Every structure is written in C-alpha cells, then in structure tokens.
Amino acid sequence: MFKRFTKKIIRNGIKNILTGDDSLSIDGEQRVIKEEINKQAREVLKNAIDxxxxxxxxxxxxxTQIVKSKHxxxxxLLFGETEGFITPMKGIKALLFTTVINMFSPVKLKAGFSTPAIFALNDxxxxxxxxAHQFHLWLxxxxxxxxxxxxxxxxxKNFWKQGHQSQDVSYLSVDEIFSLKDIIARELEALSFVKELGREFEGQKKSIKKLREGGSVNL
Known part of the structure; x- marks a missing residue:
C-alpha cells in the first residue's frame, strides 16, 4: 500500500495542507486582517481626496520613506520597477538603486546592500x-x-511578462506556486478595492453636483 502524500505549508496566518489529490486552505486570520486593511485604506483615502x-x-x-524625483x-525603469510602492531590495541592485536615487532626490536613502520598503513618486x-492601488498593496x-x-x-514579474501565451509554472516548487498565488491575490484585492472606491467616490461627486445645481439626492 502506498503512503498518502501530505504536506503542510504555513505562511503568515495562512495554512495550506496538500494531499495527493487536493488541498485545503485555512486563512481565517488573514480574512480579518484584509477586512481591516480595506477599512483603514478607505478611511485614509476619503480624507485625502482634497x-x-x-x-x-x-x-x-x-x-516608510517617500522619495520624489522628476526623473x-x-x-x-532601470531597475525593473514602476512608480509607487517599492519592496525592499538586496545586494548590488540595492546599492546601485540607493546611489542613483540619492543623486536625483532631495530625500536620501541610506546607501548599502539593502533598502527598506519605500514609495518612489514623480515630483x-x-x-x-x-x-490608491499602491497604497492598498503597501498596507x-x-x-x-x-x-x-x-x-x-x-x-x-516573470509570470506576468509571459502573458497569456505561456502560463507554465512547472519550473516552480510547490511552495513557490502557493507564494505566487499569494501575490496575485494581493494584486486582485487591491484592484477590487480601487474599483469599489472609484464607484463610491463617483457617486459622491454626482450627489454633490446635484446639490450644487439645486437638485435632490436620494439617501
């Protein structure tokens, strides 16, 4: 008789239990945290609109430091990053990044072989x-x-570059595949939040416009 394959993967409040046939995900703690993130993000962004x-x-x-530069x-682009929330870097990439940033930004980063999480924004x-999307990811x-x-x-990033033509993940380990699902989930959560927030803010704008024009608003 063959022994049934079982593996447990635990990552920051989420537990995945794998068997030879399927998997079970336990993420009760995460759900509470995600609800709090949405609540906090909505509150801060509402106050920051104007x-x-x-x-x-x-x-x-x-x-979290915020660096700004017109460049x-x-x-x-040189470091494969985009404007907004930048996760920590290590090694020579971190050293080069801090060196270049410090040349063009009034806010200086500590030069070295590691960087903290930062926001990099256009001046x-x-x-x-x-x-809003980057803010949610940062939270x-x-x-x-x-x-x-x-x-x-x-x-x-490699998976994203492949596009829809190739979604082969056979080169990844089981742990890496679950971790990939994690960051995809974070991106989808942020996008969903921004979509809901956009609808909410648009509704508020229309209500204010109606009031200014002397119309009535359904509450």
Whole structure:
C-alpha cells in the first residue's frame, strides 16, 4: 500500500495542507486582517481626496520613506520597477538603486546592500486615484500578508511578462506556486478595492453636483 502524500505549508496566518489529490486552505486570520486593511485604506483615502498630504503623512507615520524625483520613471525603469510602492531590495541592485536615487532626490536613502520598503513618486502633485492601488498593496505588506517575499515578486514579474501565451509554472516548487498565488491575490484585492472606491467616490461627486445645481439626492 502506498503512503498518502501530505504536506503542510504555513505562511503568515495562512495554512495550506496538500494531499495527493487536493488541498485545503485555512486563512481565517488573514480574512480579518484584509477586512481591516480595506477599512483603514478607505478611511485614509476619503480624507485625502482634497488633501493628498494626509495620505503621504500617513505613509511616513508608519516609518516608510517617500522619495520624489522628476526623473523617477526613468530611474525605476532601470531597475525593473514602476512608480509607487517599492519592496525592499538586496545586494548590488540595492546599492546601485540607493546611489542613483540619492543623486536625483532631495530625500536620501541610506546607501548599502539593502533598502527598506519605500514609495518612489514623480515630483508632482499626488493623484490619489492612481496611488490608491499602491497604497492598498503597501498596507498588505506592512500587515505581513504573504506574497511580498523577494523570490515571490521575482517569480510574479516573470509570470506576468509571459502573458497569456505561456502560463507554465512547472519550473516552480510547490511552495513557490502557493507564494505566487499569494501575490496575485494581493494584486486582485487591491484592484477590487480601487474599483469599489472609484464607484463610491463617483457617486459622491454626482450627489454633490446635484446639490450644487439645486437638485435632490436620494439617501
């Protein structure tokens, strides 16, 4: 008789139990955290709609640095990153990144072979709607939801580059596949939140417009 294959994978409040036939995911703690993240993100962004500095001050209050430069897009492109929330880097990439950032940003990062999580933004007024997605991802990160490990993000970027033509993940280990699912989940959660927030804000704008035009609003 063959012994039944079983494996447990535990990652930041989520437990996956694999057998030879299927898998079981236990993530009760995560669900509570995600609800709190949505609640906090909505509250901060609502207050920051007309005062973007509220959002930036909140980010900095959690110990995350914000660097700005009019050349930020070109700088980030060199390192395979995009504007917004940047996860920690290590090694020579971190050293080169901090060196270049410090050349073009008034906010200086500590030069070395590791960087903290930061926000890298263009030196212009903040667009709350664009930044909302990155803000939600950052909240997931500082609340220790899984998916932001260096190797996981590397695999995610490669998976994303492959597009729909190739979604082969046979080169990944079981642990890496579950971690890949984590970061995809974080992205989908952020996108879903932004979509809901957009509908909510659009409804508020229409209501305010009606009031200004002397119309009535259904409450």
């Amino acid at each position: 005062k973007p500095e509220i959002l930036l001050d909140f980010i900095k209050s959690k110990g 930020i897009h070109k700088i980030l 212009e007024p903040v667009n709350i709607y664009i930044l 997931s990160y500082i609340n220790n939801l899984p998916g932001f490990e260096e190797r996981t993000l590397y695999n995610f």
